[in-house]
Amino acid sequence: MASSLPLDRGTLAKTLAGFLVAAVVLALFVLGVGLDQVTRALAEADPRWLAVGCLSTAACLALWGKAWQVVLRVAGIDVAYRRLVVTYFAATFANYVTPLGQAGGEPFIAYVLSRDTDATYEESLASVVTADLLNLLPFFSFSAVGLSVLLLQSSLPAAAKGLAQGLLAMALGVPALVVVGWRFRERVRGGLLRLAEPVAGLTDRLSVEGIAARIDGLYEAFGRIAQDRVALVEAVAFAYLGWVFFALPLYFAGQTLGFASITPLLVLFVVPASTLAGLTPSPGGLGGVEAALVALLVALTGLTLAQGLAAALVYRVMSYWFALALGGLAALAVVARS
Structure with missing residues (x-):
């Protein structure tokens, strides 16, 4: 069974251009805030917490891969987890390097899955979309809890109101x-x-x-998944656990730099809110996510701009760049075994 990534030269060029533009934006951001101040904040980093944050990201993706396996099993496709989790990491890599991947990477991921398993493209797409929809449940649940706590403690700063309204609109x-x-x-x-x-x-x-025929096949796959409520509960459980480990790296970034004001309850709101900025047209939301994180951290924790940027950069190393490295290795493994 052949496996290849549907990347032509045009797509590759756009991806590289996206990384380049995002790198320039980040560099200008750092210079604008103050390179010396950001460097001083990063100099206090504890590498042990950095490693814990990276492990949290790996656990998150492994759990979401398990949720994917449950959904696929309902669709009649049995894939060994140790094989599927590698495919999931590879698909995550494809999503993370594709501009606007977080907004529309499902067809791309479904292609990777269908090429690496016995699933048809329609079954793959149905499983991917279903798993994404299940992941929205903890997305909204955790952000609602975090937002409620923030509102009970004090009024939400103006800088966070737009993102809060965006989360509410998405939740409804x-x-x-x-x-x-x-x-x-x-x-x-x-x-x-x-x-x-x-x-x-x-x-x-x-x-x-x-x-x-493709639409009918997709609806048929959705129907099979929706009928098995036990499997849906199991998949939702893995989705919720995955989201816990998805949010924790921001807390671990605070621990890495010694910022006690970044609390677990705070990250339940900040991580989903900053994820909305991932819809920016750059690979992995580069530039947009960091800017949103800095704005939220400064507004909600009292950190300086340099400290907020340092925390955002450490968090992105844990949650994005580490996942990108793991996914790249997994993509090579997928190609090699095919």
């Missing part, structure tokens, strides 16, 4: 869209096919019949 809008999309799936199917007709007329690679 995303579940509503999912319910409406499933309830009126025949209308959604018809609308998609009408939109596809003019595109299909311009190329031989697409046909309305082929698109209809």
Whole structure:
């Protein structure tokens, strides 16, 4: 079974350009805040906590890979976990290096999964989308808990109000869209096919019949997953545990630098809020996530700009760059074993 990543030269060039632009933005950010001040804050870093944060990220991805396995099993695809977790890490790498990957990387990840397992593309896409939707439950739950605590303690700073409103809109809008999309799936199917007709007329690679078959296969896979409630509960449990380990690296970043004001309850709001900034058109939200983290940490903890930036950089080493390195190794392993 062949496995290859669907990256042409154009996509690769855009990815490299995205990294380059993000690196320049980060460099200017550091220089603007003060290189000496940021360096002094980083000089106090405890490498032991840094290692703990990296292990937390690895545990997060391993748990989300387990949730993925549960969803796949419901779809009738049994894959050994030790094989699937490598595929999941490789898919995470593909998502993290793709500009806007966090906003629309599901088709890309589904391609990787379908090439590396016996799953069809529709089954892979259904499992990926379902796992992502399950991950939204702890996303909203943890952010709601953190936001509630912050509101009880004091009024939310103006710098955080926009992100809080964004989280609230997503908490209400995303579940509503999912319910409406499933309830009126025949209308959604018809609308998609009408939109596809003019595109299909311009190329031989697409046909309305082929698109209809893929949509039907996707709905069928969703139906099988939705019917097994025990498996859904199991997958949700892994999703929640994964989110705990996803959020903890920010707390561990505070411990790394000796910033006691970065508390576990605080990160429950800050991490989901900063994740919204990951929708910026750069690989892994580079630049946008760091800026959001600094704004939130400064507003909510009283850290200086230099301290907030130092914490954001350490956190991103734990949560993004470490995951990128692990995922890159996994991608090589996927290619080698195929």
